[in-house]
Amino acid sequence: MRAAGDAPKVVSVDALRPDPEAIEQARLVLAGGGLVAFPTETVYGLGARGLHSADVERIFVAKGRPTGHPLILHVDGEAMASDLCAFWNERASLLARKFWPGPLTLVVPRAACVPDAVTGGLDSVGLRAPKHPVALALIRALGEPLAAPSANAHMHVSPTTAAHVVRSLGTNVALVLDAGACAHGIESTVVDLVGPEPRVLRAGATSLEALRSVLPDLVYEPLAESDATAVRRSPGLALRHYAPRTRVVLAARGPNLAEALRDLPTEGRFGAIVWSAEAHAGLQHAGPTLSFLTVLPSDAVAYAHDLFAALHNADAAGLDALIIESVPDAPAWWAVRDRLRRAAHAED
Ligand code: TXA
Ligand code: MG
DSSP states (O other): OOOOOOOOOOEOSSEEEEHHHHHHHHHHHTTTTTTTTEEOOSSOOOEEETTTTHHHHHHHHHHTTTTTTOOOOOOOSHHHTTTTTTTOOOHHHHHHHHHHHSSSSEEEOOOSOHHHHHHOOEEEEEEEEEEEEEHHHHHHHTOOOOOBBBOOTSSSSSSSSHHHHHHHHGGGOOOEEOSSSOSSSSSOEEEOOSSSEEEEEOOOOSSSSHTTTTTTTTTTOOTTTTOOOHHHHOOOOOOGGOOOOSSEEOSSSGGGGHHHHHTSSSSOEEEEEESSSSHHHHHHSSSOOSSSSOOOSSSSSHHHHHHHHHHHHHHHOOSSEEEEEEESSSSSHHHHHHHHHHHHHHOO
16 A cells, blocks of 8 residues: 555656556556556556546545546557447548557447446547557556546646646546656647537547548537537537646747737746747737747647646746747647637636
């Protein structure tokens, strides 16, 4: 039994050729009902045996996440997935064949074997075959799906490194498999295949353009500020879901970013995350001295890769407010725009 206050055990594992001994250590923890944080190509997940209710319930305790919030079951491919749903329809098959293994979660009607603890009592279940060799090796070693949300405390930014996991969950996870930084750095795209039309529930690492090349009728409506219906459909859509602890102010793009600085109080520790050269230049000439500044790449995929790490660093810097430069209103930026809007949404 681990005593409260213990640090988790962190085991390094090669990202491309996972060491079988490390995978076996993790499998043993899971087989004993424990929790293992593991890398995926999107963010780190906090895993438990997906068909064991008591194990799955430990995830909610560890994260401080309210029950009734559905978890994704991670599978090793279509065969395992089809055993977990009531019917595996043509759309599911098309998407799985094109995008699995990869950063796409499919919400499908659940099979009876899926515990309520996983689905939050919904009639559907979210399934994803991750591409990361460590995640796949762990699922295969376990021989059953791995229930896993992102490995962060509830309502906080998803972890993209093992160090983020340890900082966020510390004493609440037994073992962390450390394979370095995640390739995408932003969560999977979640697509609902249960409703009358296929619909994106969460923008993510698989682009809308790529998905529409397979399902031209796929609906994506960026969440309205108070879309209670959407939140009921996928509780992860709650506006504050991806927020850093630091207060975030979403500012104009480019040279006008500096205006946001003028609105800050005269006293305090402030930081900024920018991406455009104009905004960066504007910061040098305006407002209070910043205690924290990160310049992220101007390419949407590279920006997404680095965003959560920047938010974790901003939290660690103990700021009173963090100014974030808005990003372009273009399809390539869809997942980033979604995360920034949530990060900036003030807590009620
Ligand atoms: O990339 C990812 O998806 C990561 C890695 C670890 O796989 N996982 C992740 O899990 O982000 P989590 O629990 O933080 O977010 C899962 C999202 C939530 O928005 C949840 O509401 C939605 O998927 N979801 C899961 N099952 C669902 C279901 N049956 N119906 C509707 N939404 C569902
Ligand atoms: Mg999450």
